[in-house]
Amino acid sequence: MTEAAQDAAGAASAATRNTPARISIWAAVVGAGLIAGIFLTPMFWLLYGGLYTCSVFACGVVAIPAGHLGRRRAKHLGGRDRGVALLGIVTGWFLVFFSLLLLLAYVGLLAGLAFLA
Secondary structure: OOHHHHHHHHHHHHHOOOHHHHHHHHHHHHHHHHHHHHHHOHHHHHHOHHHHHHHHHHHHHHHHHHHHHHHHHHHHOOOOOHHHHHHHHHHHHHHHHHHHHHHHHHHHHHHHHHHHO
């Protein structure tokens, strides 16, 4: 295969990629990894609760619109990565909900400690 043909094939495959769907799923995976980190290292969550919570929320906020863009782009690509984009949307909403629960837990923990002091 000549170099010009390889460049043309690479450009064609790059044009058919569903990049927003892939961004959505990566944000969802990173957010799920942060949740796993919270449960595996609860002491770090107690020390850096705001950082963990903000990171989980940011991953969810990135996953949701990127997933919607990926679903729209999948219509033009014949359904390519449509399921991946949907998984990113669902996981993104889960991450947003979980970060709000983390915020409530952290505020409740601080309020309880203030009450005891």
